[in-house]
Amino acid sequence: MENQAVQVQEEDLLPQIPLLTPYKLGKFQLSHRVVLAPLTRQRSYNNVPQPHAIFYYSQRATKGGLLIAEATGVSDTAQGYPHTPGIWTKEQVEAWKPIVDAVHAKGGIFFCQIWHVGRVSNKGFQPDRKDPISSTDKPLPPQRRANGVDTADFSAPRRLTTDEIPQVINDFRLAARNAMEAGFDGVEIHGAHGYLIDQFMKDEVNDRTDAYGGSLENRCRFALEIVEAVVNEIGADKVGIRLSPFANYMESGDSNPIGLGLYMAESLNKYGILYCHMVEPRMKTVGEKVKCKDSLLPMRKAFKGTFIVAGGYDREDGNQAVAKNHADLVAYGRWFLANPDLPQMFHLNAPLNMYHRETFYIPNPVVGYTDYPFLETNA
Numbered sequence: 325m326e327n328q329a330v331q332v333q334e335e336d337l338l339p340q341i342p343l344l345t346p347y348k349l350g351k352f353q354l355s356h357r358v359v360l361a362p363l364t365r366q367r368s369y370n371n372v373p374q375p376h377a378i379f380y381y382s383q384r385a386t387k388g389g390l391l392i393a394e395a396t397g398v399s400d401t402a403q404g405y406p407h408t409p410g411i412w413t414k415e416q417v418e419a420w421k422p423i424v425d426a427v428h429a430k431g432g433i434f435f436c437q438i439w440h441v442g443r444v445s446n447k448g449f450q451p452d453r454k455d456p457i458s459s460t461d462k463p464l465p466p467q468r469r470a471n472g473v474d475t476a477d478f479s480a481p482r483r484l485t486t487d488e489i490p491q492v493i494n495d496f497r498l499a500a501r502n503a504m505e506a507g508f509d510g511v512e513i514h515g516a517h518g519y520l521i522d523q524f525m526k527d528e529v530n531d532r533t534d535a536y537g538g539s540l541e542n543r544c545r546f547a548l549e550i551v552e553a554v555v556n557e558i559g560a561d562k563v564g565i566r567l568s569p570f571a572n573y574m575e576s577g578d579s580n581p582i583g584l585g586l587y588m589a590e591s592l593n594k595y596g597i598l599y600c601h602m603v604e605p606r607m608k609t610v611g612e613k614v615k616c617k618d619s620l621l622p623m624r625k626a627f628k629g630t631f632i633v634a635g636g637y638d639r640e641d642g643n644q645a646v647a648k649n650h651a652d653l654v655a656y657g658r659w660f661l662a663n664p665d666l667p668q669m670f671h672l673n674a675p676l677n678m679y680h681r682e683t684f685y686i687p688n689p690v691v692g693y694t695d696y697p698f699l700e701t702n703a
Contacts (some may be wrong), residue, residue, distance in 0.1 A: 343642050343643050350561045356667050358660075359392065359655040361656065364685070365377075365439035375422070378422055378426045379694045384660060388433070390433045393436045394437065395514050398499035404449055410460070420503075420506035421506050442522075444476075458520065462529065463480040464575060486534045504562075510563060527543065528581050540587050544587060565599075567601070568604070569581040569582070571584035603634050669699060672699070
C-alpha cells in the first residue's frame with residue numbers, strides 16, 4: 325500500500341502535458357484531448373456489432389475521453405469489406421446499445437462514424453449482387469488492402485442519377501437517427517479516404533455534368549446536403565465530419581486539395597457543427613506517412629468549431645499540435661489500438677506497445693483486438 329501511495333504521489337508530480345489538459349467539446353466536458361480514431365476492425369459478423377466489441381471499446385474508454393466508433397454502414401448498399409458493422413436495421417441498433425452503455429459506464433463520450441463505401445465494393449457485398457453505386461461509373465482497379473497482404477477486387481460502379489441522390493442522403497439521416505436510438509452521443513460523417521462522399525468531392529473521381537459535378541461547389545454539394553440532413557435530424561451539437569482533402573486513397577486525389585479543404589471548412593461553418601476531423605497531408609494513403617510541406621493550418625483557422633487532427637501522430641507532435649493551437653484534439657488509431665490506456669501511457673511517458681498490422685483485420689474476437697496489454701500488465 326505504501327509503495328502504491330508513493331507511486332500515486334510521483335504520478336501527481338509529473339508535469340501536465342498539453343494532450344492531457346481538459347477541453348470543452350460543445351456540451352461535453354473532456355478530461356483530455358486524446359481521441360480514439362475510427363478504426364475498421366472487421367469483427368462484426370454479418371454486419372451486426374458483437375458482444376466482444378463491448379470489451380474492446382470499454383477497454384479504451386476513460387472518464388471524459390472521446391471515442392469514435394469504427395466506420396458503420398448507413399444502408400445495405402454501403403458495405404465493401406467483410407464483417408463491418410451497420411446501423412440501418414433494428415437488430416444492428418439493438419446490438420450497439422450494450423457497447424455504447426459500456427463506454428458511458430466508464431464516463432466516456434462515444435460518437436458513431438456513419439459511412440458509405442460507394443465504389444470501394446463489389447457485387448458480393450451488394451443486395452441482389454447489384455453494381456456498387458458512386459458519383460461515377462469509372463471502375464477502381466484492384467488495390468492492396470491496408471494490411472499490406474490481401475488484394476481487393478472491385479466491381480465497376482453504377483453512377484447515381486440525380487434523382488437517386490436524395491435517397492442516399494436520407495440513408496445518412498436515418499443512420500444518424502438510429503445512432504441516437506442506440507445511445508451514441510453524436511455521429512461523425514465519414515467524408516474521407518476515397519469512400520462515397522469523397523468520390524463526389526474529389527475531381528480525380530467525379531466526372532459528373534449535373535448539379536453534383538464540375539465546379540468545386542457542385543462537387544461538395546452532396547457532402548453538405550448530407551451534413552444539413554443530419555444536422556436537421558439530430559442537432560448540429562451532435563455532428564462531426566471527417567475529411568481527407570490531401571489523401572489519394574482508392575484513387576481519389578484532388579487537383580487542388582487546399583482549395584477543397586478550405587471550401588469545406590468555410591461551408592461547414594454555416595451549419596454550426598460540433599467538429600471537423602481532418603487527416604494530415606502527410607498521410608497520402610492509409611498507413612503511409614510521407615514528408616510534406618502542406619499543412620492543415622489554413623483549414624484550422626477557417627473552421628469555427630472544434631478541430632481534430634489525425635494521421636501519424638505520436639506523443640511529442642500531438643503535444644506540439646495542441647500547444648501551438650494547430651488543433652484542439654488529436655485522434656490516435658494504431659497507437660490507441662495497441663495501448664488501450666494510451667492517455668495514461670502518455671501521462672507517464674511510458675514506452676508504448678507496438679501494434680501488429682497482420683491482426684488488424686482478422687475476424688478473431690480476441691487476437692489483435694482485446695489482447696493488447698495495459699501498462700500494469702506489461703511487466
